[in-house]
Amino acid sequence: MVNTSTPIKAESKNLNFYYSNGHLALKNVSMPIYENKITALIGPSGCGKSTFLRCFNRMHDLYPGNKYDGQIVMHPDNTNILADGVDPIEVRMRISMVFQKPNPFPKTIFENVAYGLRVRDEKNHRVVADKVEEALKGASLWNEVKDRLNDLAFNLSGGQQQRLCIARALATDPEIMLFDEPTSALDPIATANIEELMNELRGKLTILVVTHNMQQAARISDYTAYMYLGEMMEYGDTDTIFTRPVRKETEDYITGKFG
Amino acid sequence: MVNTSTPIKAESKNLNFYYSNGHLALKNVSMPIYENKITALIGPSGCGKSTFLRCFNRMHDLYPGNKYDGQIVMHPDNTNILADGVDPIEVRMRISMVFQKPNPFPKTIFENVAYGLRVRDEKNHRVVADKVEEALKGASLWNEVKDRLNDLAFNLSGGQQQRLCIARALATDPEIMLFDEPTSALDPIATANIEELMNELRGKLTILVVTHNMQQAARISDYTAYMYLGEMMEYGDTDTIFTRPVRKETEDYITGKFG
């Protein structure tokens, strides 16, 4: 069912996750993330989608007391990014993230996109300018902002801001991009633009996206994983999941029989 | 196309609306609201859906400088609720509203539902208690809260809070209920519950609902109006609007060809 000829970019193996209050939010989650494909995570609220996603860039390390147990192995180098010896900052340099609400920095458009490079001590102006342009083009934003790169990012519309955040993430050449409900704060038109953009990134970038909106997962993803109560209930290619899921739970969720 | 045998409960006639900054947010909007049916308003963000909805309970009167021009006629008494002589408070006693985000008062569950009665100077304890129970039953919440009516409303989940707000509105026996994106702050399961509840209210109550979510309009409404840039582009029964709309603009919006 799953196309096995596509290389695997990352793989979670028996991943458990405990929040600082002891809550076990992920239970033995194993799944592959295929290279240059879009993988969507769906499931009812509180099932652990965001928790799972945020394991990939060790975002949980920002808040003390959280505990990982299990592995997330990146390929081709076979690094377990959850291992104790691995610095979260190093992980975040390889794996970018785009958040639910557009969160541009209070800087100019240019500086927003350049931020990742500055953090990486890139001093060469030419290199920075080129990268910024490339990233903005990649995020389909270049044409709209090329004449006002020095405007404050806050002056952009919500959808543009979100594309700016995507450009910011793109500028650092990440190996994987994480999206946590990237459109739930946007109106339908901006949503469609972001979805279309993700569609264009497919094939160039490995994407893992959490979405509340089942239909969105159906529209944009190649593979879909259905999570429930911290467990991975079913994983498969999107066409299959949406037309003939294997498990009753998935079927019920997809056809609106939960409750 | 539109079922003309259903009585009309209210009707907007050539309604224009100006915000205090002079912005003309509604342009000559005319449409009927059929009795005991669900009418949905859809359209891109900023098209004036909420503005239109809030004319029905004169919510705009709370903010000075806004101006109505045109009529909203209620039947059977033929009152133009926008007329100068009509007290907005009186209008609000006939037409209830449920908001985007659940907004219970920081009071007990009981007092939340009873509030509308208190405002109407209802002093009889029996009457109040009966009405509250009835309203909570009407909002499918009674079974979940009957043992803790004196708990603070904030202790309920988001979906329950929204149903509490519906109960609060129901308790005053409104003739029309307005819903302004009632589920956009809720997760899919709570959303489905609210939609199912609205479905149960159909036939007992006239409902006007604004929704961002086209599919929601498709699921729950009997009639659908498509608004664009403050104008009513198309109005018709929901089946027709979603399978063979007349206007190109509606078609494009519904099939996702905007942009």
Added chain:
Amino acid sequence: MHNNITELAISPRLAKNIRRNIKERMIELILMLAALSAVFTTFAIVAILLYESFGFFETVSLVEFFTSTEWTPLFEDAHYGIMPLIAGTLTTSLVALAVAVPVGTIGAIYLSEFASHKTREITKPILELLVGVPTIAFGYFALLFVTPLLQIIYPDLPGFNMLSAGLVMGVMIVPYIASVAEDAMRAVPMSMREGSYAMGATRFQTALRVVTPAATSGIVAAYILAISRAVGETMVVAVAAGQQPNLTFNPTEGAATITAYIVQVAMGDLPHTSIGYQSIFAAGLVLFVMTLCFNIIGYVVRKKFREQY
């Protein structure tokens, strides 16, 4: 037919309308009068200051007021140059700011970005307590604790000096700046920080490059409000800096500030219409105008910050 029925149903409501509306109007009127008290107070302040200063400036020319380098209104040989008082005020304020701005800002950054949740929860209230300590206590502290301490290091320091008054005032203002600046930084949404961390930034990079710029106007507002407070501060300087008008910017000397002068005059029982009595209003007017300027700037900056989030 229909119309009749509904009219009957509505008319008792209409009757209630009128009573209801009168009640609503009355309440609004009362509340408005209360709000006007603020305007009244301002006008009263301005009027009193102007009125009494008017008497003062009938005797003293504005030129002398602003150019004379001596302030001895109570002496036989009276001079009316406000400059010494302003110099004293500015010097103590600058010393205070020199302490409060760096300490307050760094403290704020540490609290909002580095401190653990627990540290923050404990430290923040203590800082707020510091704001509540009566200034007279700080005056005592400056005069009887800090000055002797400083005299160990610097034996020539006079008993009344602006340095110790300024230093204590600085520490007194630290929580002001730290608290307001930290609020401003905390108002920067967590999502923005997560955005930065997600790019691989460290805490310090995030604090310096993202949080601080985002909170700039809030932090600046904190500084300005702190200046205004330093300028208007009375008891610390009155107690510890001495009450001798002295045109100097050397903090190791003693000097009177505007506020200290007013206290000094008010302590002695001057006759109501004397020039000495009037002089404190003239000095007060100057002080009022200075703080007003800072307040307005601070207000504007803070408002701008509020609009941002």
Added chain:
Amino acid sequence: MSSEHIYKQYDAELESVRAKVLEMGSLVEQQIVDALESLVKSNAKLAENVIKKDHLVNDLEVQVDEDCSHIIARRQPAASDLRMILMMIKTITDLERIGDEATKIARFSQKTQETDRMWTPRFAEIRTMANMAREMLHIALDAFARSDSAKVLKIAEMDQQLDEHYQMSIRHLITFMLEDPRTISMSLEVLFIAKAIERIGDHAKNISEYVVYMVKGKDVRHISMDAMADEVRD
């Protein structure tokens, strides 16, 4: 169908379409029975009835199609719900065709009664075939009603038998015509009836194949019976 949707209305809508499809099925089944009865018993009234009732079937087809399109537009069905709807959209086309074939038989029946009654012997074979086809349709509809995908095997087998019967009856008819050329015209009518019955069997088989799609999500059209058995089993 097992658990219920959160949206009761949705359940109701699906149920209503499903009921219409089943109603259409029984209408059509009755048409087959009546058409045959009219043929065998020379009951002109019955034949007329079959023909008159055809519009009911047509109306139901249009209705179900419209209902299904409304459900798709309004409910965004997925997985089993979607498969059921697509299945029904296909099924009604076949049911409508079966109705047409039944009507065709009824028309021949009317004609036959106008002419002579010498054909009764041939009817025995036709009757067997018709019963078989009716049985197939019945099983297929039952499989739909019960979401029973396994029945497709039985129906496929019956369809093969029916085809054999049909081939045989054609051979018989040819012999018949050769023996007595005066019967040619009449024989042709019988041949068309046989052909119609054979088609009914085909349509019933189609429906049972759709049931497999609905239940298992697998397309078993155009594959061998062995392959089909594999698909249905697991």
Added chain:
Amino acid sequence: MSSEHIYKQYDAELESVRAKVLEMGSLVEQQIVDALESLVKSNAKLAENVIKKDHLVNDLEVQVDEDCSHIIARRQPAASDLRMILMMIKTITDLERIGDEATKIARFSQKTQETDRMWTPRFAEIRTMANMAREMLHIALDAFARSDSAKVLKIAEMDQQLDEHYQMSIRHLITFMLEDPRTISMSLEVLFIAKAIERIGDHAKNISEYVVYMVKGKDVRHISMDAMADEVRD
């Protein structure tokens, strides 16, 4: 199809299914042409080709059905998009049937070549009919490709003519058989071919009716030609 969807992928998916349907259409059209050619020119190879290629049509049917179900599940089509998808789901069933009928003709063609060549005269009529049916299919597919609902009227008219041709050819065949009972077996084959062609016409008409549904959102099945003309016009 006029303006573009915000989702280019969606446009691409719709276009791809549409292309498959059209491909299926031309495959089937070619099958008709080839089957007839093989019959007329006694070209056994061609006949075999037609039979061999039938699986291509079947495969396309399965593919389009799957694609459409995926689009419905993933894109929640509405309005014209939805109508187009439903239309295609129906259309391919008819196309597949046309393919079957063409294959059937090809089979007869093979048989005919094995036996004798005395039947050529009858082929003239068959040929006319077949051309007509092919023409109808062509117009229907063209109407689909161009979203031209008006063509349904022309096709309905042609279908009537085709039906008349068919009735006539049956009468001719009966006369023929009566004249020379030895030809009965062969005549029946020709009769089946005629019948197949008549069915092709019917299927083409169905497709053109679906086009009306796709373009106008109106169901013009089972109604009189006049009513149809009304619907198409406004």
Added chain:
Amino acid sequence: MQAQDTQNKQSASVLADLDAVRAMIRRHKFNDLVFAGIGLIALMIGLLTLLTLFIDLVMDGYPRFNVQFFSDFPSRRAGSAGLLSAWVGSVLVMAVTFLSAVPVGVAAGLYLEEYAPKNWFSDLIEINVSNLAGVPSIIYGLLALGLFVYGLDLGQSILTAGLTLGLLILPTVIVSTREAIRGIPVAIREAAYAVGATKWQVVSDHVVKYSQGGILTGVIIGMSRAIGETAPIITIGALTFIAFLPPSPVTDVAPFLNFEWLSSGFTVLPIQMFNWLSRPDHAFHINAAATGAIIILVTLLMNGTAIYLRYKIRKNIKW
């Protein structure tokens, strides 16, 4: 084999990159550490000062912590001087302050948030309030001196002092009232209006109720500021040596209330402290220290209460 090779190479290059990256990260993290140290020191400065200040006062003043200190009038002899007239004065002045500032402040806050139309008039009030909050306290003293003492001829009385401090904390009360009200979401108001409530019903049933805690916090903070306020009281000319108590507010004859105390002369705690502090005799400095410790204790208690209240409110209300 080949594939294996390229894969190895690829991972090798990734790892080489990683070494550079790791070195960079180490550098960055060192900066973190340095700054954290500096920050901790900065915070300690404030906290340690407070601690030292308090300990200093307590150590200096501890000989005077006894009952007599509270029950004696001031005296020329440091050893027998007490705080009686000062703390009674403080209590009475605070009463006047509370009664004058709170109703007016809350009403003004309500008007500004709920009633005032958005125009030049409300802007005027707004700017006034925020400016008043920043006006140095001594200016209030001047205002009171010109207005209450001489203008209205109220004299250097408890009433004058109370009203002065009332004006002084008025902006605090108004601002905290407004902040508290502003914390109530528009949605709550609209919800109440939507079921047909009138404006006053909305204000009294909801706005006032839900902002009580916030207002109370503001009032306590304002009062604690007033209690330690020295400059304005000096300015209006409070007496520094008072060996009598004002007439009692409660009497034994009807109507049991007596308002003479309002116009009585008075002193308050901080004035007493300032007075003792200004004397050259070190013995009086001990009295000053003891008084200072007491004032700090009182204000700390009040502030502590306010902070606790705020914390509790924040925890309970999640809009």
